[in-house]
Structures are given as structure tokens and as C-alpha cells.
Amino acid sequence: MAFIGIDNLTHVKDKLQSNIIMGPAYYSADELARMAIKTITGIEFKDTATIFNRKGGTARRKVVGQSQNSTLGYMTERVLEAHIVWDHYTANEDDFQEKPVMITINGSAQPSFPKTEEFVNQIGIAFNDNVFPCIWHGDENSDKPEMALFNGFHADLDKDIANGDVSAAAGNLIPCAVLDAPAAEGDSAAWDEFVKWYNKWHPALKRREAIVYMSTAYGNYIADAYEQKHRSHQAVNFIPDANGNFKVREYPKVTFCPSDDFGDGTRMIATIPNNMELGVNSTADQSFVSIMHGDPTPGGDHKTITFQIQGVFGTRILRINAANFVTNGGTIEDKYWAGDYQKDSFTVVANNAAWGDVSVSPAPVNGEYAKGTTLTITATPKEGYKFVKWAGASNATTTTANVVTKGQPESAVAIFEAEDSSSDSDSSN
Helix, strand or coil: CCECCHHHHHHHHHHHHHHHCCCHHHHCHHHHHHCCEEEEEHHHHHCCCEEEECCCCCCCEEEECCCCECCCCCCECCCEEEEEEEEEEEEEHHHHECCCEEEEECCEEEEECHHHHHHHHHHHHHHHHHHCHHHHHCCCCCCCHHHCCCCCHHHHHHHHHHCCCCCCCCCCECCCCCCCCCCCCCCCHHHHHHHHHHHCCCHHHHHCCEEEEECHHHHHHHHHHHHHHCCCCCCCEECCCCCCCEECCCCCCEEEEECCCCCEECCCEEECCCCEEEEECCCCCCCEEEEEECCCCCCCCCCEEEEEEEEEEEEEECCCCCCCEEECCCCEECCCCCCCCCCCCEEEEECCCCCEEEEEECCCECCECCCCCEEEEEEEECCCEEEEEEEECCCCCCCEEEEECCCCCEEEEEEEEECCCCCHHHCCC
16 A cells, blocks of 8 residues: 555644644543633633733743732732643654545545544644643743643642742631541541641632542542541442542532642642633644654655644633632642653744745754754745745744744744735734
């Protein structure tokens, strides 16, 4: 069998692109729902007031939500910082050899490539697996490049604690004794300490539906200690199809949510459902899947196929006042590392390789650039197409532009379109 061809491969990529760039919002939707994490995508994300800005040493980001004091005095609208995240996957023409399966769509026979679709879908799953750990543990200041993609909930909370928005005085920081596994028959200390913590919550939070995030170990300690408290005559109620979530008879409005993704440590967070938000800008120019055919380096394999995925992700804790949120302020560490990102890499791609060519000079050394290197990026439209602008690391509208590297993963996207198309829709970006 022969390679299905770059046009057919591009068609498959285009078919799956909208799912892939959603990352966890698509591939881990069930887990986000289990954890009552709200996903903001598409129109809802786009309709939120946005500001583009840059900060030294960080990738371009979108900040969603203008920070302002409300008339209530104790609530502020929370800012969601969304960062460009990218990854690349290398394959070969030999991975895409199959005979088409003809299917009928609207009365017309069209070729389908199920093996290729599954391969490209697996790339989307791998991208999701790299992004998901950062929902909780992402930190742009992390010394682990894998975890520096965007700020996750723990980094958001650490900032709130540092600036005093979460504090004992505000009633949303309530210490709790360290929980341990029951050491003997009848040892209910872990449950007893949780009850002491719960009793200190704001009355309004106790009246609401609440979800309590904790490590898997803490979840086990509490469940086991609860059973010890009731001398094995009463156990926690594990919720069907909820992957470990459980409830207890005494507090019917509280859902315990143990999670390995939450991390290992003593930290616990109790909040109302959907207060933790994941933003995914699925409509931005910076969100795409592109294909490069051939390795342009000297001696490179012309059958190499490289997929690049870019998405825009960020998190925020929407309400942190004591009536909606409380933490014990414990320590936490990430349980999983993610990604294969290179801190000093820079990639230039076209939004559609059939519409134009791109290049960057000088060439990298061992795939990386020293921080502060000035690069020249060039876009050359093909016949019948025109160059519109750059997106990502450059906003230039000229075909040739200069970019200074920042010592982290970056990319620039050349936006091409047909010569008879209007670019008005891009002017607002």
C-alpha cells in the first residue's frame, strides 16, 4: 500500500482539529465533570472582555476578565490568564499507508481513512495528556518546563495566599491537622479532624453544595477512618461512575473528590461546583493543528511528517470569598510530570501548508536557540493566496519580521488566505 498523500492526511487533520485543540475540554471532559471544573470555550471565552499583553520572560497570553472591585466589597472579578501551549509529534509517510474506505455522505461517495484518523486522534490524546497535569500544577515560574505551560489552580491559590486574598482573617484559610491512615482498629482520627475543619467553614458554604478536593491518599484516610468511627456498621457512599467521589450521611451536600491529578500532600480545598474554571480559546488564530511534510534540515528524511498542535489554555478560581471557598493551606506536590518541551525551541508554521511557505533563520543549534537570539521569519504565499499577518510570537503584518527568543517554547504562525477572501474577520484579532 502507498502513502495516502498529504492532501488526504490534511483532510483527516482538518476533520479532527477542532477536537484536538480543545485538549482536556474534549479528551478529559468526563474527568473535568467529575471534579466539577467548568470549561469555558468558544463563544463564551471569546465574549469575555480580553486584553493582550506581554511580560518579560513569558509567552504571549490572553488575560480574560478585567479586575474590578464590586459594590459588595469582598468580591472581585477574577482574572484568567490563558497561555499559548504547543507540542509537536513526528511521524513518517509509512505510518499512513492504507486503502480508503468509501462512505456515503449526502448521497455522495467519499474516501475515509480510519487507521489514519485513529493515528491523528492518538496525537490529540497525547497532547491532552501533556496539558492536563498543568490544570492543577502548572506554574509559569516552574523549573520544570513540562509544568510551566500555564498557571494551574494551585499556582493561582498560592498567589492568593501570598497577597492576602486567602487568609485566616478573610475566613477562607482554615488550618487543619495533618491526616494519617488509621493505625489500629477504631482509629477515626482522620475523620474526626476533617469534621473539626468542616465545622469552621463559613455557614453559607455549609448550606451549599460543596466539593472537597484532596489527594487520593487523603480520600482513603478519611473513608477508612469514617468506617472505623462507625465500627464498620456504616461506610462512605461511593457515587456510581464517579471514579472515587464519595459522600457521607452526615453531610449530604458535601462531595469528597480524591484525585491523583490534584497531587500528593496535605492540601485540601472546599468550594462550590464549577467555581474552578478552565479556559480554552478554541477560536483563536493561535489554536490550530498544522502539518509539515519532509525534514528541511540537511540530510533530513523527506518522508518525515511533523504535526504541530497549538492551543490556548488558562485557569482561574472564580470566587474565593469564604461563602464559596476555603482551603486548609496545606502543602502539595505534583504527582505526574508532563510533556517533552524544549525551553529554547522556536517553530514557524503556516496555518495551511498548501497556501504558503515559511522559513526562519538562522538555523537552531541542536534544535535550540540561545535566549536573546534575533530570528528572521519569512512567509511566502503560493499562487492564488496572500499573506495576511503573523500570529503567536509576532503580530507583524509584513512577510518578513524579526523575533527575539525568550528561552522557552515559542512559535510563529503565518496566516494565509485565498486572494479573493476578505481579511476583515482578522482585523479584530
